[in-house]
Amino acid sequence: MKINVTRTSLPPFEDYCEEIRKLWDSHILTNMGVEHDALRDALQQYLGVPHVVLFTNGHLALEAALRTLGLPQGGEVITTPLTFVSTTHALVRCGLTPVFCDVCPEDGTMDAAKIEPLINERTVAILPVHVYGHVCDVDAIGAVAERHGLKVLYDAAHAFGVRYRGVPVAQLGEAVMLSFHATKVFSTIEGGAVCCSDAALARRLADERNYGIRDEEICVAAGGNAKMSEFQAAMGLCNLRLLEGELARRKALDAQYRALLAGVPGLQMLLPRPGVTPNYAYFPVLFEGEGVRDRVKEALAAEGIGSRKYFWPLTSAVEAYKGCPWADPSATPVAARMAAQVLTLPLSADLEPEQVERICALVRQALATSA
Numbered sequence: 001m002k003i004n005v006t007r008t009s010l011p012p013f014e015d016y017c018e019e020i021r022k023l024w025d026s027h028i029l030t031n032m033g034v035e036h037d038a039l040r041d042a043l044q045q046y047l048g049v050p051h052v053v054l055f056t057n058g059h060l061a062l063e064a065a066l067r068t069l070g071l072p073q074g075g076e077v078i079t080t081p082l083t084f085v086s087t088t089h090a091l092v093r094c095g096l097t098p099v100f101c102d103v104c105p106e107d108g109t110m111d112a113a114k115i116e117p118l119i120n121e122r123t124v125a126i127l128p129v130h131v132y133g134h135v136c137d138v139d140a141i142g143a144v145a146e147r148h149g150l151k152v153l154y155d156a157a158h159a160f161g162v163r164y165r166g167v168p169v170a171q172l173g174e175a176v177m178l179s180f181h182a183t184k185v186f187s188t189i190e191g192g193a194v195c196c197s198d199a200a201l202a203r204r205l206a207d208e209r210n211y212g213i214r215d216e217e218i219c220v221a222a223g224g225n226a227k228m229s230e231f232q233a234a235m236g237l238c239n240l241r242l243l244e245g246e247l248a249r250r251k252a253l254d255a256q257y258r259a260l261l262a263g264v265p266g267l268q269m270l271l272p273r274p275g276v277t278p279n280y281a282y283f284p285v286l287f288e289g290e291g292v293r294d295r296v297k298e299a300l301a302a303e304g305i306g307s308r309k310y311f312w313p314l315t316s317a318v319e320a321y322k323g324c325p326w327a328d329p330s331a332t333p334v335a336a337r338m339a340a341q342v343l344t345l346p347l348s349a350d351l352e353p354e355q356v357e358r359i360c361a362l363v364r365q366a367l368a369t370s371a
């Protein structure tokens, strides 16, 4: 049987039908209806943030945050190239210039010690990513930002449900973007959010999401359309009820991977920093040596097992940015090495322990034969 790198969890069919039945009564399918409001309230409670502004996807949530934080056009934003292209695209599409900071080899998050040399008079913000659900050095990043008067917006697309020293990541930063895409730990099919504690920022985000329309006669901003529909919110409400069980299953699979791959020569497992309560969103491993990663990937594929080179290429190395002066993978050597070595192994809540055993046996076998 084929094993995909991720598999979307779904609630029982009847639960979803029950949740959306009221939409057939009301005929209100979008524009912040009862399902939207219920999910928003539930997430504000679960994440412990005063404001969760829901969007139709994480990418538009990120763009909305960049547009509403009051960043000067053309400003430079310090960010990471070891991420999904969405992070970098959002900056470029909002008229901002990415400046890439290198990452920590242990967990792949932005190396806070390398931020300060990148700051100049054009720098306006920092956009770090809690990549793989590994929490950034939020204290050090916050201190640098404060010293230089910079805004910090976190891309927490991978980090739903993650805590740092007991605090949900949604609370860490001026604004925090979440993704609820079907491949993420918590899904609303497509979906996303920006979390913040500033009521005025939340208001601007809501304007940005719905054409700047406040009511029938009042339009206050040139906003776009990025609303979460009732069907998406209903899926979120169903999935939120299942979240604790999902996280527990992921945790057990992660532990099994770690036990079976411990001490394998030429293989390094990434580890979140102390104090992180992970969500076990991904299982990235690094393979030493030229081409080893690709050979392992092929060996798994030959057995019907999907894996992903998350994140290869670096966003500073994609074709879209060829020739851009700021897109230079050699400026971030640690990220470049990780991108060349990383392979994300299958991990989803319904993966079977026997499947993890088989995957690990194949990885060890592929390493032994390519040594």
Ligand SMILES: *Cc1c(COP(=O)(O)O)cnc(C)c1O
Pocket: 057, 058, 059, 060, 083, 084, 086, 087, 129, 155, 157, 158, 179, 180, 181, 190, 191, 192
């Ligand atoms: C998924 C993802 C996004 C975009 O979120 P969507 O909901 O898919 O639009 C942004 N950044 C990172 C790091 C992601 O993994």
